[in-house]
Amino acid sequence: MAEDHTMSDLRALLELSAEEEERARVTWVEAARRCDQLQEEVAALDEEVAQHDAALDAFLHRLDRERAGSFTVRDIRHHLQSRDSLQHTLDASQTARDEARLRLRKVRAEARRLEETYNQTRAALEALQEELKAQEERQRRRRQRAREDELNDLLTHARLRRDD
Incomplete structure (x- = not known):
């Protein structure tokens, strides 16, 4: 029983918790959306x-097949430049993919942390809702007992007056 909380305190806490729960949910959903976007980016980079x-x-x-013929120095330079260019493009693609995978891992970890925060916030909100319901029920019972006591007092007073 949370006697230290008044009903208005509990309602205010409940409202704040609901707002916090909504912010946590929105943040978590945004992180999940970012995970999906990064997953698509990684897939595109894998394809690239x-x-x-x-x-x-x-x-x-093709170079292996052409080795049977004779190469000029110009042909060799062209082939080496082409190979270097292709290798550079491949390396850049692999680096971009690896960086995207790293970002994805970080965003996934953040999304898991945000999901846990959301779940904790949600649990706290539900606990506050239950506490408020319990306190409202206790208050309803106290009022009911007070009414019953008042009626009993009135009956007792009426009986005493009648007996006099």
């Missing part, structure tokens, strides 16, 4: 890495 990797493999296979 796969495409760049395939392009580099295709270039290296």
Whole structure:
């Protein structure tokens, strides 16, 4: 029993808790949405890495097939530049993907923390609601007993007057 809380205190706490619970829910939903966006970004980057990797493999296979012929210095430079460019693009894609995965892990961890905060806030709100209901019920019973006591006093007083 929370006698130290008045009904108005409990109602004010309940209102504040409901607002806090709503803020926690909104923040958690936003984090979950961000997780979904990052998951899509990672998937797109995975696809980009796969495409760049395939392009580099295709270039290296083509280069292997062409080795049978004779190369000029110009051809060799061009092939090396092409290979370096493809490798650089692949490395950049892999780095971007790895960074996106790291951001995703961080946002997922934050979303889990926010979900836990939301759940705790929700539980506190439900506890306050139960406490308020219990206190309202106790107050209703006290009023009922007071009315019954008042009626008993009136009956006793009426009997005494009648007996006189």
